[in-house]
Amino acid sequence: MSVLNLKNVTYAYKNTSKPAVSGISCEFEAGKVYAIVGPSGSGKSTMLSMLAGLDLPTEGEIDFDGENIAGLDLDRYRRENISMIFQAFHLFPLLTVMENVCFPMELCGVHPKDARPRAEALLEGVGITKEQMGRFPSKLSGGERQRVAIARSLASSARVILADEPTGNLDSANTQNIIEILVSLAHEKGYCVIIVTHDSEVADAADFAFRMRDGSISPC
Numbered sequence: 001m002s003v004l005n006l007k008n009v010t011y012a013y014k015n016t017s018k019p020a021v022s023g024i025s026c027e028f029e030a031g032k033v034y035a036i037v038g039p040s041g042s043g044k045s046t047m048l049s050m051l052a053g054l055d056l057p058t059e060g061e062i063d064f065d066g067e068n069i070a071g072l073d074l075d076r077y078r079r080e081n082i083s084m085i086f087q088a089f090h091l092f093p094l095l096t097v098m099e100n101v102c103f104p105m106e107l108c109g110v111h112p113k114d115a116r117p118r119a120e121a122l123l124e125g126v127g128i129t130k131e132q133m134g135r136f137p138s139k140l141s142g143g144e145r146q147r148v149a150i151a152r153s154l155a156s157s158a159r160v161i162l163a164d165e166p167t168g169n170l171d172s173a174n175t176q177n178i179i180e181i182l183v184s185l186a187h188e189k190g191y192c193v194i195i196v197t198h199d200s201e202v203a204d205a206a207d208f209a210f211r212m213r214d215g216s217i218s219p220c
């Protein structure tokens with residue numbers, strides 16, 4: 001069964017003449033990487049924000065594990081099921097790398113004693129060294145920062161990773177590295193990874209690539 005199933009989803013912002021997303025039906029499965037490409041203004045961010053439960057479709061429905069998310073507590077849906085990764089990393093600048101990963105876990109009630117070893121394992125999993133774990137994010141390269149952001153996103157129980165231009169600020173070697181990590185999270189750990197991207201390298205590495213145009217989606 002698909003993790004996320006969009007059924008004829010439309011989203012129209014208030015006071016606009018044309019919907020930003022229009023009649024989209026598609027499914028996203030666990031263990032797969034999806035890329036969504038398309039020109040600016042084609043509806044990619046609107047689509048991600050609905051998948052994240054930040055906005056509900058104005059028509060149609062989105063099912064998560066077979067249940068319409070419109071009927072769920074959306075704060076809880078987001079917290080428990082969705083991880084987001086951004087182009088600008090969004091790390092806390094005044095926390096160390098280790099604290100960046102521990103902090104959200106502690107907010108969710110994990111005891112600091114348990115959070116630390118778990119954070120260390122997650123950071124090691126994305127190739128961050130013990131020495132780097134003690135640094136502030138400003139003392140890391142862009143690629144390292146994105147890897148920390150990925151480790152942090154894995155600290156929750158979420159099985160869906162939504163990434164908005166995760167390689168937009170990275171050079172080609174780091175892009176390749178982030179792609180490998182996201183692909184292995186899907187193929188080896190079973191995450192459902194959905195990436196909005198301008199990057200053809202990312203789209204090529206995905207299991208499925210979709211193109212958005214004027215609010216509609218088609219395979220590419």
Ligand SMILES: Nc1ncnc2c1ncn2[C@@H]1O[C@H](COP(=O)(O)OP(=O)(O)O)[C@@H](O)[C@H]1O
Nearest residue numbers: 013016020038039040041042043044045046047
């Ligand atoms: N808050 C908003 N209010 C009104 N229109 C919006 C808003 N956000 C986005 N739009 C419009 O919706 C369309 C799709 O935007 P968006 O989803 O951001 O596209 P993309 O991420 O592909 O660039 C665009 O025409 C944009 O101008």
Ligand SMILES: [Mg+2]
Nearest residue numbers: 041044045046
């Ligand atoms: Mg956008």
